[in-house]
Amino acid sequence: MSTTPASGRDLSLSLEKVVRLVREVSTAGDISPTAATVLGVLARTGAQRVTDLARTAGVSQPAMTQLVNRLTRQGMLARVADDADRRAVLVEITDAGREVLEARRGQRAGVLDAALARVSAEDRAAIAAALPALDRLVDAVLDS
DSSP: OOSSSOOHHHHHHHHHHHHHHHHHHOOGGGOOHHHHHHHHHHHHHOOBOHHHHHHHHTOOHHHHHHHHHHHHHTTSEEEEEETTEEEEEEEEEOHHHHHHHHHHHHHHHHHHHHHHHHSOHHHHHHHHHHHHHHHHHHHHHHHO
16 A cells, blocks of 8 residues: 555555454444444434435345344334324434444454554554544545
8 A cells, every 4th residue: 555645545445454343343232234334323313214224324225124123123223203204203222222332332442452552652643643534534425
């Protein structure tokens, strides 16, 4: 990978590794990556319609309905009335869903803390310095 300037390809290759790591170490709750995405989205944004969740997760509406049904049976999600449209139903995360989400985040943090302890102080500083710019980049892409 080139060091400067950063290219989209270099960033993509590095992020693929990060995503693979996150998926491999996030096992709490015994849920799929898509289910974890749904829990994370609902924790950040609040209740949503199934169709919106399907779009966000990149799956079909029937597949999302099945996932929501399963997570509801497991107590991680709940269906609630939409105050803006009484005919519609929203899905929200429950306390149990938040606990699973936090457990998964804790697993990742533990693995990453251990990995950070093995790299040089210079690398830790470079990683810390890059995080705000990476957050802004991701926010800009997601908001567009």
